[in-house]
Amino acid sequence: MALERTDTLVVGGGQAGIALSEHLGKNNVPHLVLEKNRIAEAWRTGRWDALVANGPAWHDRFPNLDFKGDDPDAFVTKDRVAEYLVEYAEMVDAPIREGIEVLKAERLPGEGGFRVETSAGAIEAKRIVAATGAFQHPVIPPIVPETAGVEQLHSFYYKNPSQLKEGAVMVVGAGSSGAQIADELNRAGRKVFLSVGPHDRPPRRYRGRDFVWWLGVLGLWDMAAMKPGTEHVTISVSGAYGGHTMDFRRLAGEGVTLVGLTQSFENGVLSFADDLQKNVAAGDANYLEMLDAADAYVDRTGLNLPEEPEARQSWQDPDCLTNPLASIDLAKEGITTIIWATGFRQDFSWIKADAFDERGAPIHQRGVSVEPDIYFLGLPWQSRRGSTFIWGVWHDAKYIADQIAIQRAYQDYDGEAAIVSTAAE
Template identity: 65%
Template sequence: MTVEKTEVLVVGGGQAGIAASEHLGRAGVPHLVLERHRIAERWRSERWDSLVANGPAWHDRFPGLMFDGLHPDAFPGKERVADYFVAYAEKIGAPLRTGVEVLSVRRNEGRAGFTVETSQGRIEALNVIAATGPFQRPVLPAIIPAMPGLTQIHSTAYRNPGALPEGAVLVVGAGSSGAQIADELLASGRRTFLSVGPHGRPPRRYRGRDFVWWLGVLGKWDIPAPQPGTEHVTIAVSGAGGGETVDFRRFAARGMVLLGRTEGWRDGRLSCAGDLAANIAGGDADYLSVLDEADAYIARNGLDFPQEPEARRIGPDPDCLTRPIRALDLAAEGITTVIWATGFALDYGWLKVDAFDDRGKPRHQRGVSSEAGIYFLGLPWQSRRGSSFIWGVWHDARHVAEHIVTRRVYGAYQGHAERRPGES
């Protein structure tokens, strides 16, 4: 049986895989990109209908291509984002195959490289880049037992309010996904409950600039590692409706019921932590700290940016904040759907190599793993705060490609037979 061979196999045809292909192609490194579904499939089929990018079009893109026909400050919808990656793959001539699932990757014994079993046969590669990103396996906590009349889904399965059963909805998780879904449900007329944990809450815009610009000029995208204890703090930011600052107090003023973190299930009720006020205060502090740093930057650089004193106005505490609900009777409140916006776990079960710690997390330095020839792309904080964003993964892919090229040069060296200095 003929076995296909390539120098680099890239697993995943989303933003990470396409970025890797561009840099490998520029360096003249033979490679192949495999995607088990369509290009950028998760943008199309694992997100809700109204989703838009969390950053404006001028920012959330690769350097080599703009969003055609879209205002730079607009927020592209999910289909536009997926189409963008299709166009980019065509632009760079990425050697990409769709509909091919990678089943396993194992190191060869007694010879270089890896054997890769796929749904369409075997491939041998000297290097493998796991470019499957951070959104691999939805986390759906086993807190509320299955019961008649209650639908429980992860945010990846949510599409729109009309697709849910009639009744009130509880959204668990107040990062970008949870906040946006809860806002949409509330606007549709649904009675909506939102469980809010610790979070960051940046301003969408301030003094004429989007928050992505502020994070750039303030050097925050390049922070190399999160502060201790903040590795998993979610960020509540949204490009929906043209981009507005997420404000949980404003949600409550419109009728949303806020809860603390979801803790457990007891006697037919959902128990909630008494941390709602602290979580909201923490988000407010994060928000105001960005305004403070932005003001200092403007003053330091003598910039003539418009004043925006109203941005510092924090609304009054809603009743659900001053008198928090500690136990929620779902049936009594008419809740028929629970949406778990609780993030994702990594899933590298197909990667049968020694590149993981005892918790199953990749061991790597800027994507270069502890297993020679294995690389990772698209991980949160892979090299900096911006690593899991579209533009950030592009820069990480360049580093990974350069590492492969360097190893390639050393591997190609055959030595010289001429006499060395001092030899007779």
């Protein structure tokens, strides 16, 4: 059987791979998209049952297709997002092959291009794009040993409260996932402890506009890099229950016990940093900073948006915030499960090229690798703050596809300069 060849091989059939396929098609670039599972698999099985999008449907979408039949201001379910991505892939006629895992890609010695080993055989491609996204491998910090007598799982594998053993639950991580899971478990009647690290917590809505709108008009989606010192600051926002501002004082008032950053474990006792008050205060400052920026924008532009002074009113400080716990004995508190909402790591070990730093992170400029004919898509902050969002990855995909088209044009040059007629002729 003849070896299959293509110009560009895209690895990953999620939102990044689909968006790139659309733009490659518009540039007439022959390509294939390989997905090891199903289209949008992470949305199907890598999320909990009740998850909804963190942004409204009018915003968290590709530019060329609405969420048909959905309220534009609604926060659609994870399954609806998966359906939407399938619809989009069909609309742009993306050449996606599902159920094919890429195992290794290495340069062809003495030739241009790559030999890519897959679970379905080898493919040769002139260039490759890693569009595997930001959420590849769940990370659980090595703090609590497996022998501790408590069930541990990453938020990636959490589905619903009934999945867990009876007893209290410790949720580590107060980004969007951790905060929403803690909220859901508390509403289900579980005793919940939530470990809160550094975080931003924007208002869900302010003066009649969702915070994604405010980020847009204030130019914050297009920030090219994080503020220095905020690399480990997560964002806590929720579209659940119709969408509301994630306020940790509110969660505590409803029964969740807040603790500081999880640090260590010994003899059944989990210990925390003395930073809960600092972390909550920094989140409050971020919230108020957004309100101030929004008010200033309204003043400058004269928009007729209603004032909302109640947005600056704060919930009363709960006892767990004024007198934070330094440690918790898991057995005494009846904690049977720890859910780690502690993020993901990326793995590009299948690319055999000198394209990564000592940590294994891609060395790139807006997704264009330092290694010729290698590209990345779907990286956090790839070009801007919005790069990992559906609409943001679409714009990054256009840039990558344009760069590929430019390189193809250069490579087509045969060494003979074109003869340009002068104006006099």
